[in-house]
Structures are given as C-alpha cells and as structure tokens.
Amino acid sequence: MPRPIQALIHHDALRNNLAQARMHAGARRVWAVVKADAYGHGVERVLPALDAADGLALLDLAEAERARAAGWRKPILLLEGFFEARDLELIDRLSLDTVVHDDSQIALLAAHRASGPIAVHLKVNTGMNRLGFPLPRFAGALAKLQAIPHVQVSTATMHFANADATDDGGPAGVAAQMRAFDRALVSWAGLRSMANSAALFMQPQVGGDWVRPGIALYGGTPCAGRPAVGFGLRPAMTLRSTLIAVQKLERGDCVGYGSRWRATQPCRVGVVACGYADGYPRVAPEGTPVAVDGHIVPLAGRVSMDMITVDLSGAPDAIVGSTVELWGEQVSIDTVAELSGTVGYELMCALAPRVPVEVID
Numbered sequence: 076m077p078r079p080i081q082a083l084i085h086h087d088a089l090r091n092n093l094a095q096a097r098m099h100a101g102a103r104r105v106w107a108v109v110k111a112d113a114y115g116h117g118v119e120r121v122l123p124a125l126d127a128a129d130g131l132a133l134l135d136l137a138e139a140e141r142a143r144a145a146g147w148r149k150p151i152l153l154l155e156g157f158f159e160a161r162d163l164e165l166i167d168r169l170s171l172d173t174v175v176h177d178d179s180q181i182a183l184l185a186a187h188r189a190s191g192p193i194a195v196h197l198k199v200n201t202g203m204n205r206l207g208f209p210l211p212r213f214a215g216a217l218a219k220l221q222a223i224p225h226v227q228v229s230t231a232t233m234h235f236a237n238a239d240a241t242d243d244g245g246p247a248g249v250a251a252q253m254r255a256f257d258r259a260l261v262s263w264a265g266l267r268s269m270a271n272s273a274a275l276f277m278q279p280q281v282g283g284d285w286v287r288p289g290i291a292l293y294g295g296t297p298c299a300g301r302p303a304v305g306f307g308l309r310p311a312m313t314l315r316s317t318l319i320a321v322q323k324l325e326r327g328d329c330v331g332y333g334s335r336w337r338a339t340q341p342c343r344v345g346v347v348a349c350g351y352a353d354g355y356p357r358v359a360p361e362g363t364p365v366a367v368d369g370h371i372v373p374l375a376g377r378v379s380m381d382m383i384t385v386d387l388s389g390a391p392d393a394i395v396g397s398t399v400e401l402w403g404e405q406v407s408i409d410t411v412a413e414l415s416g417t418v419g420y421e422l423m424c425a426l427a428p429r430v431p432v433e434v435i436d
C-alpha cells in the first residue's frame with residue numbers, strides 16, 4: 076500500500092479557469108502556458124482539459140515532444156527559444172513556434188537547413204531586462220531574420236515585470252513597458268503577444284493578438300494578496316492525505332523536532348502523512364491552515380520530511396484515517412505560499428515525484 080498522500084488534478088477546474096482567461100482575452104487568442112510540467116500538474120494530465128486553448132507555450136523541448144506525442148496538433152511555442160543547433164531539427168520535426176531573443180539564435184537559424192518555414196516570435200526587452208532585444212536593436216534583428224528564407228517572423232512579443240502591481244511610473248511599470256513596445260514596433264504590422272495572467276486579469280488596457288496565461292489556469296491568483304476565487308478561478312490541484320496518528324498531550328508537552336510547539340492546555344495533536352519530501356514547504360510556520368475533516372486547524376511544530384503535526388482542538392472528532400487537505404478548495408495554495416514567504420507557483424512546481432497523482436475528469 077502506498078502512503079495515503081495523494082494529489083488530485085481537476086479537469087473541471089482547468090476548464091473553468093481557461094474559460095475565465097478566455098473571457099478576459101476577448102478576441103485575443105490564448106497560449107496555455109504549460110512550462111515546468113504544467114506548473115507541476117503534469118503536461119499529459121492537463122492537456123485534455125486545455126484542448127480549447129489555441130496553443131501551448133512551454134520552454135523544454137522534451138515537454139514539446141511529450142505534448143505532440145499526447146496528440147496536441149495545434150501550435151506549440153518555445154518561450155525561451157532554442158539553445159543549440161540540433162534543437163532546430165526538433166523544431167522542424169514537431170513544427171514548433173519559437174521565440175528568438177538573442178543574436179546567437181539568429182546565427183543558428185541562418186545556418187540551419189530547414190524543411191519548412193519556422194515561425195519566429197521576436198522578443199523585445201521593454202524593461203524587464205531578462206530576455207529580448209533592446210528597443211534600438213529590434214529593427215535590425217527583424218531585418219536579419221526576414222533575410223533568412225526559411226524563417227517567418229509571425230509575432231512581436233514582450234513580458235511584463237509588474238503587471239500585478241500598481242504602476243509606480245518607473246521604467247518597468249506596465250505603462251512604460253507598453254510605451255517601449257510601441258516605440259520598438261513603429262514599423263511592425265504583424266501580431267503582438269504581451270499579457271501573462273496578471274496582465275490578462277488586471278490590466279485590460281494591454282491589448283495584443285495573443286495572451287499567455289499560466290498560473291491562472293491552475294487556479295493560482297494572478298495578483299498576490301488577492302484571493303484567486305475573486306477572479307472566478309478554482310484550484311486545479313488538491314494535495315490531500317490522512318491522519319496516521321493522534322497524540323494526547325498534557326499542558327507543557329512539546330511536539331516534533333526542536334520541540335518548538337508546546338501545548339498550553341491538554342490537547343490532541345494529529346500526525347499527517349505529508350512532509351517536505353512531498354513538496355509541502357518546510358518553512359511553513361505554525362498556524363498555517365490545514366483542513367481536517369473539513370475543519371481548519373493550525374499547523375503545530377516543525378514540518379518534517381514525511382510528516383506534519385496539527386493541533387486538533389478545532390477538529391474534536393478527528394481520528395486516525397480522517398481526511399486532510401493541505402491545499403485545494405478548503406485551503407488556498409496561495410495562503411500556504413504566502414505564509415511560507417513564497418508564491419503558489421513554487422508550491423505547485425515542487426510537488427514531489429513520490430506523490431501519487433489522480434486525474435479527476
């Protein structure tokens with residue numbers, strides 16, 4: 076028998092979240108971002124529920140291969156482009172769209188013998204200062220690409236640094252990045268792709284022809300501090316387990332490594348089969364909510380490798396075998412993340428391979 080821990084992937088939530096993204100997208104087409112193994116949900120597991128998307132965006136060639144093998148026929152976009160010459164053979168064979176963000180990639184494209192046209196998305200650095208050509212070099216890069224017979228530049232693209240924040244008027248604010256993009260693209264008549272989840276849900280003035288939501292599809296909030304439910308989003312992942320032991324403590328008794336948590340009155344402590352080796356954050360502080368049989372109870376004591384402990388005072392009927400939700404509908408992954416000083420993205424992506432996953436269609 077496996078340990079009772081399990082992750083559930085909910086197709087209805089993915090479909091709902093894609094529909095919400097579409098509603099915000101209006102006439103714009105949607106790249107469903109499935110990088111990092113679909114933010115930890117599993118590329119093959121999410122594809123059936125994302126079939127209404129117009130394309131997939133990811134950055135690992137192996138994941139592109141898996142998506143094609145799973146039967147995805149619509150476009151697939153490589154968000155970081157390619158890394159070496161032989162990647163171009165795969166781009167050819169799988170007919171992938173690719174970002175080009177650097178001169179080295181243009182040189183590789185020029186040297187490549189392609190069997191058909193390669194769709195290129197030319198990336199502009201509008202202030203994030205991570206990937207992309209600086210504004211003054213956009214036109215030159217475009218001209219070089221257009222001179223390669225087997226290249227078809229389809230889209231100009233950029234990425235926002237602060238789409239979930241109030242614009243401070245600085246060089247990486249949404250308005251400044253949009254102005255920079257427009258300046259670089261004065262003589263560009265092709266397609267544009269700008270918005271991630273935050274820009275899609277929070278910045279209606281950001282236009283373009285394609286949008287690229289990721290976190291929102293999985294039910295994570297597109298804006299830190301604002302609950303995902305408020306955006307009509309539902310969690311695509313539930314992490315659940317059970318109580319495997321219950322301890323009765325007297326006042327003054329401690330629990331776990333370092334004896335950090337001490338009972339201030341006689342109480343019961345539940346032991347959950349879930350620890351940091353399953354992907355639960357070790358830094359989660361005491362008080363982090365955990366749902367036991369539908370009651371929210373606080374984490375008590377340090378998270379260990381295979382177990383966490385919770386104060387069962389708020390769940391008096393809980394017994395060994397009681398169901399526990401670490402995150403999902405009852406406990407938002409964003410809440411656990413925020414208390415742990417991180418974002419829902421990281422927790423989803425860190426779901427450990429040892430956790431059995433079940434897809435709920």
Ligand SMILES: *Cc1c(COP(=O)(O)O)cnc(C)c1O
Nearest residue numbers: 108154234271272287288289290
């Ligand atoms: C990851 C990524 C996205 C999706 O971002 P979310 O915040 O998850 O919506 C969009 N565009 C690019 C270029 C990305 O790397």
